[in-house]
Amino acid sequence: MGMTATCRAHPNIALVKYWGRRPGSPPELNLPATGSFSMTMGGVHTTTTVSVEPTGADVVLIDGKPAERRAYDRVVAHLDRMRASAKSQPHLRVVSQNNFPQGSGLASSASAFAALTVAANEVLGLGLSGREMSVVARQGSGSAARSLFGGWVLWNAGSASEGSYADQIEPPSHLPVVDLVALVSRAHKKVGSGEGHGLADTSPLHAARVASVAPVLDEMLAALARKDLARMGELAERDALAMHGVMMTSSPSLLYWEPGTVEILHAVRAWRAEGLRCWFTIDAGPNVHVLCHGDDAPRVQAKMRALGYEGDRLLACPPGPGPTLLREHLSG
Numbered sequence: 543m544g545m546t547a548t549c550r551a552h553p554n555i556a557l558v559k560y561w562g563r564r565p566g567s568p569p570e571l572n573l574p575a576t577g578s579f580s581m582t583m584g585g586v587h588t589t590t591t592v593s594v595e596p597t598g599a600d601v602v603l604i605d606g607k608p609a610e611r612r613a614y615d616r617v618v619a620h621l622d623r624m625r626a627s628a629k630s631q632p633h634l635r636v637v638s639q640n641n642f643p644q645g646s647g648l649a650s651s652a653s654a655f656a657a658l659t660v661a662a663n664e665v666l667g668l669g670l671s672g673r674e675m676s677v678v679a680r681q682g683s684g685s686a687a688r689s690l691f692g693g694w695v696l697w698n699a700g701s702a703s704e705g706s707y708a709d710q711i712e713p714p715s716h717l718p719v720v721d722l723v724a725l726v727s728r729a730h731k732k733v734g735s736g737e738g739h740g741l742a743d744t745s746p747l748h749a750a751r752v753a754s755v756a757p758v759l760d761e762m763l764a765a766l767a768r769k770d771l772a773r774m775g776e777l778a779e780r781d782a783l784a785m786h787g788v789m790m791t792s793s794p795s796l797l798y799w800e801p802g803t804v805e806i807l808h809a810v811r812a813w814r815a816e817g818l819r820c821w822f823t824i825d826a827g828p829n830v831h832v833l834c835h836g837d838d839a840p841r842v843q844a845k846m847r848a849l850g851y852e853g854d855r856l857l858a859c860p861p862g863p864g865p866t867l868l869r870e871h872l873s874g
């Protein structure tokens with residue numbers, strides 16, 4: 543058992559979304575209603591140091607501050623899950639740092655639970671494989687299952703817990719894409735995805751979307767294999783709109799979009815009509831991810847700047863790597 547380990551992991555942006563859990567499954571398992579597909583995001587990351595804590599309780603610091611109750615409980619529940627299969631069950635100290643805003647529709651829970659899983663696997667000496675860590679990370683946050691891998695990643699829904707994990711389909715270098723993220727709002731979202739997944743099947747549209755996902759994933763993977771970014775972009779836009787259709791028609795209704803969100807959706811389609819290769823997708827928040835061909839990214843970025851998205855309102859993320867263990871540890 544090592545005393546200290548530090549892992550850096552990246553969030554991911556889903557091009558085919560996870561929204562809603564497998565009917566009848568225990569919510570805490572985060573078994574999804576469908577498979578999903580994502581690009582791991584470079585340039586943004588969570589760095590997490592896990593060490594053995596000599597005092598009588600787990601300690602969790604996030605971005606320099608003691609974690610709030612809910613976040614603390616979620617991290618400790620994850621540590622308990624991992625300690626259950628370890629030879630010894632020490633208290634642990636978790637120090638975590640994000641270089642992007644939490645709770646803003648960027649999947650900070652994905653990079654956070656991926657980094658936590660990999661670092662705790664080291665400290666507890668569990669020796670889990672990437673796939674096994676994907677199963678564990680999924681129970682911390684569903685989308686974290688995908689952040690266990692870099693590049694272009696498929697999460698197979700599976701029917702039981704051990705069968706629900708992600709795999710890398712292609713490495714980051716497979717496609718020259720840049721995800722330009724417009725930070726429409728940094729406000730914490732009122733309804734997080736955890737709660738939202740539980741509402742999905744109150745929407746009359748959910749069953750239709752679920753039925754559509756398997757063929758969409760097949761088409762997405764075929765387009766990925768032939769490097770057909772245009773088809774991938776079209777499928778990603780449509781699935782994002784289908785997911786938001788489900789969200790908006792749930793009871794209660796979830797309306798994550800702000801006026802600025804809609805402005806960018808129209809702009810992206812206008813830019814595409816001008817010949818720029820760019821497509822949008824949106825997670826459970828108001829921010830818009832504009833997926834562009836790398837060659838067109840500077841022109842798309844200039845257009846986004848003209849809409850006010852520059853400086854700390856814009857992120858530019860190429861496909862990123864899987865989690866890496868670092869030699870330098872965070873203090874705190």
Ligand code: DP6
Nearest residue numbers: 556559560683684685735736825826
């Ligand atoms: C809209 O993984 O955040 O980003 O499993 O409750 O942590 P929990 O949910 P989470 O849900 C992600 C929802 C999404 C779509 C996606 O990333 O696939």
